[in-house]
Amino acid sequence: MRIVLVGPPGAGKGTQAAYLAENLSIPHISTGDLFRANIxxxxxxGRQAKSYMDAGELVPDEVTIGMAKDRMERPDATGGFLLDGFPRNVSQAEALDAMLKSEGMTLDAVLDLEVPEDEVVKRIAGRRICRNDSSHVFHVTYSPPAQEGVCDVCGGDLYQRDDDSETTVRKRLEVYHTQTEPIIDYYRGQGLVVTISALGKVTEVTQRAMAALQ
Known part of the structure; x- marks a missing residue:
């Protein structure tokens, strides 16, 4: 099964991608992982991408597309894959279509994780990270520490990352609405979009997604 996963920041795409890929026995192909691996x-x-990133510039579509193409051509992806973070805009979606068509393949579904904007802001802006160990993550509403501002695990200070502030989150949402959301309409025109609510427990969202894909 060949699936594209889309949704706004804070929709839980990475978490759901890992569960879905495991349940469907296909590789989870994440743009972030591709960049880190190639660099x-x-x-x-990877060298091309790093040169743009070091200069503070956006990595051109052709570099991202090249990385995705290389990954999708590996043996473990012959039976399908789940793309997370790619395509990010309509031009990348068109390039993906052309790439698959040249191999005699098509996408099976585009899974759209739907979350109200206020919930996205609440999820991300409420996150608190331990200064001693960034894997210790809390949330002021959903998983608060026993003592405010103190990590339950090691006693370190908890802080809010700059890119988790409400102002930054709303800017990220603007970028999503402008650049990425249009691919939902693009794929809807092909009859590929399946939209599900990403509210609720992780397991509930996974069950919802599996049912929708079947």
């Missing part, structure tokens, strides 16, 4: 391995595409 750490010093591939030609």
């Amino acid at each position: 750490s391995q010093g591939t030609d595409l």
Whole structure:
């Protein structure tokens, strides 16, 4: 099964992608992982991406597309894949269609995780990270520490990352609405979009997604 996963920041795409890929026995292909792997391995595409990132510029679509193409051509992806973070805009979606068509393949579904904007802001802006260990994550509403501002695990200070502030989250949502959301209409025109609510427990959302994909 070949699936594209879309949704706003804070929709839980990474979490759901991991569960869905495991349930469907297909690789989870994340743009973030692709960038990190290519840069750490010093591939030609990784060097190109790093040069743009070091200059504070956006990585061009052709570099991202090249990384995705290389990953999708590996043996473990012959039976399908779940794309998370790619395509990010309509031009990338068109390039993905052309890439698949050249291999005689098509997408099976585009899973759209729907979350109200205020809930996205609440989820991200309420996050607090431990200064001693960034894997210790709390939430002021959903998983608060026993003592405000103190990590339950190691006693370290909890803080809000700059990119988790409400102002930054709303800017990220603007970018999503402008750049990424249009691909939902693009794929809806192909009859591929399946929209589900991403509210509730992680397991509930996974069950909802599996039922919708079947």
